[in-house]
Amino acid sequence: MLQEHIRNIAIIAHVDHGKTTLVDQMLKATHAFRENQQVQERVLDSNDQERERGITILAKNISIEYKDVKINVIDTPGHADFGGEVERVLKMADGAVLLVDAAEGPMPQTRFVLSHAIAANLRIMVCINKIDREGANPEKALNDCLDLMMDLGADDDQLEFAMEHVVYASAVNGYARLDPDDGNTDMYPLLDMIVDALPAPDVDVDGPLAMQCVTVDHSDYVGRIGIGRIYSGTIHAGDKILVVKNDGSRAMSQVKQLFTFDYLGRKECTQAEAGDIAAVVGLDSTDIGDVYTDPENPVELDPIEIDPPTLSIIFEPSTSPLVGREGDIVGGRQLKERLEQERENNVTMRIEETPDKTGVEVAGRGILHLSVLMEQMRREGFEFQVGRPKVLFKKDENGNKLEPIEEAVVECPNECSGKVIEVFGNAGGTMSNMSAGIQQTHLEFHIPTRGIMGLKTRIMNVTHGEAVFYHNFLEYGPFAGEIGGRQNGAMISMSTEKAVAYALGTLQERGQLFVAPGDECYEGMLVGERSKPGDMVVNVARTKQLGNQRSSTADIAVQLTPPRTFTLEEALEYIMEDELVEVTPKSIRMRKRILSETERRKWRVRNGLVNK
Template identity: 85%
Template sequence: MRQENLRNIAIIAHVDHGKTTLVDKLLRATDAFRANQQVEERVLDSNDQERERGITILAKNISIEYKDVKINVIDTPGHADFGGEVERVLKMADGALLLVDAFEGPMPQTRFVLRHAIDAGLSIMIVVNKIDRPGADPEKAYNDCLDLMADLGATDEQLEFAMEHVVYASAMNGFARLDPSDDNDNMYPLLDMIVEDMPAPEVDPDGPLAMQCVTIDHSEYVGRIGIGRIYSGTIHDGDKILVVKNDGSRANATVKQLFTFDYLGRKECGEVGAGDIAAVVGIDRTDIGDVYTDPENPVELEPIEIDPPTLAIVFEASTSPLVGREGDIVGARQLKERLMTEAENNVTMRIEELPDKSGVEVAGRGILHLSVLMESMRREGFEFQVGRPRVLIKKDENGNRIEPIEQAVVECPGEYSGKVIELFGNASGTMTNMEQGETICHIEFKIPTRGIMGLKNRILNVTHGEGVFYHTFLEYGPFAGELGVRNNGAMISMTTEKAVAYALGTLQERGQLFVGPGDECYEGMLVGERSKPGDMVVNIARTKQLGNQRSSTADIAVQLTPPRTFTLEEALEYIMDDELVEVTPKSVRMRKRILNAIERKKANVRAGLVNK
C-alpha cells in the first residue's frame, strides 16, 4: 500500500544550479523558521568548505510539512567527485526534482546524477531555475532535459511524467510558476505539485522489518549512526534486530536510539513506520548496504554497490626544512591515526597504509574529492606532504590494461575552439560533439583521467580566461599509452633563505615566479616555472653587489610581476612524479622529492634519466 502522508524526494542538478538555495526557500515557505530567527543563506551547506567553495559535498536529509504531508527532501551533491553519495541516497527516494539553469541547460554532471535517478526508476519532475537570469531560455532548457532523459534510456512512463510536470522558478527570488509569464511570487505551486503528483512510498506496513543503511553519520558519543529508508514493517526503540552485511554475514543488535528527520534537525522518537527515513543508533560498526531486519522473518534486499575510486594519492609526514613552523600536528603516527579515522567515516574512500610504512595511500573519485580531505586536515592543524595523484589502472577479462575515461565539456568563444581541440588532442582526448552557438562554442570530449590533470589552467590560458571546463567520470576504457607531461622546466631554489626582490627581478625574465619578496624558501623548493624545458637551480637570495661608486640607476626600483599562486587542487595537478606538495595550515608549497641538487642528479643517473 502507499503511505499517502509521506513523500520522499531527491533534488538533483549540476553544481551551482541552485539546489541548496531552492531547499532554503522551501523551508521558508513551510514556516520552518521562527519569524524573528536569523538564518544564513544556503542553510544546508553547513560545512565551512561547502560555504566557501559554493558546492554541496555531503548529501543531507531534511523534512518539511505541507498540507499534512511530510516531505523528506534529500539535497545531493552536484559534483561528480562526490557521486558515491548520490548513488546511495537515491535509493531512499520515490521521485526527484531535476533542477536545471534556464541559461545553461543540462550540464555534464546533470547527466551523471540523472542517469542514476533513471536507473533507480524515480519519477522525475523538471524545475527550470533562474528564469529571471539575463539570456535565459526556459523552453530550450526544458526541451534539452527531455532529450537528455531520452538519451539516458528513460522509460516512456518517466518521460510522460516529466513532460506533464514542469515548474519554472527563481530560487534566489523565492517563486515557482507553472508558466514563465505568470506573476506568482511564492513557492506553493511547486509544493502543490510535489504533494499532489509525486508518488507516495509503496510499502508493506504490516510486514517484517526491512531497512537498508545508505548513509553513515558519526558522533563522538555514540559512534556510527545508520541512516536509511524503511521498506516494510516498523522499527521501535529497543528492538532486537538482525543486521545482514553486504557479504552475507549476520549479527544481532539492539536499537539504542531512534530518530526521524524534522525540518533541519532530527527528532528522537519511539517508532518509525514504513516509508519514512530513520537514523538508528546502536549498531556496532554498521556499514553502507547493511540491512536491518526481523530476526525471525529476515528480508533480503539488493546489496549496494559503491563505484570504485579512480585516483590515489600518498600522504607522508612532512620532511620540509620549515616543518613545524605553521602546523601543530606533524608526526607520522598522528597523520596515520587521522586518516584511519577518516576510513571509518568515509566509505567512498579507500585508505591503506603502504607496505613499507612510509605513508598512507588514499584513493578517491577525483582530485576535488581528495583535496577536500586535505583541506579539512590542514584546518585541523596538520602539516604533511603528498605526491602526484596516480590513476588506478585495472585489467579487463582478457588481461588488457584499462583506465578511467572522463567526459569533458568546454564552452568558449568560437575563435578559441581550435586551440582547445589541439590541447585535448595532445592529451589523448577525442572530440565527440561540437555545437557552435551565436558566440559560444560547446565542445564535448572523451579523455583519459590522466590527461585531465593540469588541463584546466592550459584551457584558461588559450581561451584568455573565457573558457568554462567541466568533466565527469564516464567509464573504464582501453589504456591510452604514455601521455605528454609538463613541457616547461621548474626553477628550484638552491638555498634556504627569504626571497630577495633583486634576485627575483632577473629571474622573472626567465619565466613565471611562484614566490614574492620576503617569502620563506628552502633548498629544493619550486619557486617558478621556466619558459623552456629542463629544470634550473636558481639563487633567490642574490643581492646587488655594492661598490663605493654611485650608479646612475640606483634609484630605479625593481618592477616585479605578481607571483602565480596555486590552490591545493592546482598544485596537485601541476607537480611531476619526482615532486611533492607540502600542505600546512597557512601555505601550499611545491618541492622536489630530493631537496639537494647533487643528490637529485645522482638519483637521475641511477634511474637512467640523464647521462653521467
C-alpha cells in the same frame, strides 16, 4: 499500501543551478524558522568548504511539513567527484525534482545525476530555476530537459510525467510559478505539486522489517549511525535485528536509539514505519549497503555497490626545513590517526597504510574529492606532504591493462575550438561530439583521467578564460599509452633563505615566478617555471654588490610581475613524479622530493636518467 502522509524526494541538478537555495526557500515557506530568526544563505551547506566553494559536497536529509504531509528532502551533490553520494541516496527517494538553470539549460552534470534518477525509476518533475536571470529562456531549457531524458532512455511514463509537471522558479527571490509570467510571489505552487503529484511510498507496514543503510554518519559519543529508508515493517528502539552485510555475512544487533528527520535536525522516537527515512544508533561497524531485517523473517535486498576510486595520493609527514612553523600537528602518528578516523566517517574513500609504513595511501573519485580532505586537515592545524596523484589501473579477464576514462565537456567561443581540440589531442583525448552554435561551440571528449590533470589551466589559457569545462568518470577503458606531462622545467631554490626582489627581477626574465620578495624559500623548493624544458637551480636571495660610490637606497627599483599562485587542486595537477606538495595551515608549497641538488644528481645517475 500507500503512505499518503509521507513524500521522499531528491533534488538533483548540475553544480550551481540552485539546489541548496531552493531548499532554503522551501524551509522558509513551511515556517521552519522563527519570523525574527537570522538565517544564513544556503543553510544546508553547513560545511565551511561547501560555503566557500559554492558547491554541495555531502548529501543531506531534512524534512518539512506541508498540508499534514511529511516531505523528506534529500539535497544531493551536483559535482561528479561526489557522485558516490548521489547514486546511493537516490535509493531513498520515490520522486525527484530536476532543477535546471533557465539560461544555461541542462549541463554535463545534469546528465550525470539525471541518468541515475532514471535508472532508479523515479518520477521526475522539472523545475526551471533562475527565470529572472538575464538571457533566460525557460521554454528552450524545458525542451532540452525532455530531449535529454529521451537520450538517457527514460520510459514513456517518466517522459509524460515530466512534461505535465513543470514549475518555473526564482529560488533566490523566493517564488515558484506554473507559468513564468503568472505573477505568483511564493513557493506554494512547487510544494503543492510535490504533495499532489509525486508518488507516496508504496510499502507493506505490517510485513517483516526491511531497511537498508545508504549513508553512514559518525558521532564521537555513539559511534556509527546508519541512515536509510525503511522498505517494509516497523522498527522500534530496543529491537533485536539481523544485520546482513553486502558480502552475505550476518550478525545480530540491537537498536539502542532511533531518530527520524525533523526540519533541519533529528528527532528521537520510539518507532519508525515503512516509507520513512530513519537513523539507527547502536549497530557496531555498520556500513553502506547493510540490510536491517527481522531475524525470524529476513528480507533480502539488492546490495549497494559504491563506484571504485580512480585516483590515489600518498600522505606523508612533512620533511620540509620549515616544518612546524605554521602548523601545530606535524607527527606521522597523528597523521595516521586522523586518516584512520576519516576511514570511519568517509566510506567513499579507500584509506590504507603503505607497505613500508612511511605514509598513508588515500584513494578517491577525483582531485577535488581528495583536495577537500586535505583542505579540511590543514584547517585543523596539520602539516603534511603529498605526492602526485596516481591513477588506479585495473586488469580485465584477459590480463589487459585498463584505466579510468572521463567524459569531458567544453563550451567555448567558436574561434577557440581548434585550440581546445589541439589541447585535448596532446593529452590523449578523442572527440566524441561537436556542435557549433552562433557564438559558442559544444565539444565532448573521452579522455584518460591521467590526461585531465592540469588540463583546465591549459584550456583556460587558450580560450582566454572564456571556456566552461566539466568532466566526470565514464568507465574503465583500454590503456591509452604514454601521455606527456609538464613541458617546461622548474626553477628550484639552491638555498634556505628569504626571496629578494633584486634576484627575482633577473629570474622573471627566464620564466614565471611562484614567490614574492620576503617569502620563505628553502633548498629544493619550486620557486618558478622556466620558459624552456629542463630544471634550473637558482639563487633567490642574491643581492646587488654595492661599491662605496653608491648606496643601497639609490638603487633602481625592481619592477616585478605578481607571482603565480596555486590552489591545492592546481598544485596537485602541476607537480611531476619526483615532486611533492607541502601543505600547511597557511601555505601551499611545491618542492622536489630530494631537496639537495647533489643528491638529486646522484639519484638520476643511479636510475640511468643521465650519463655519469
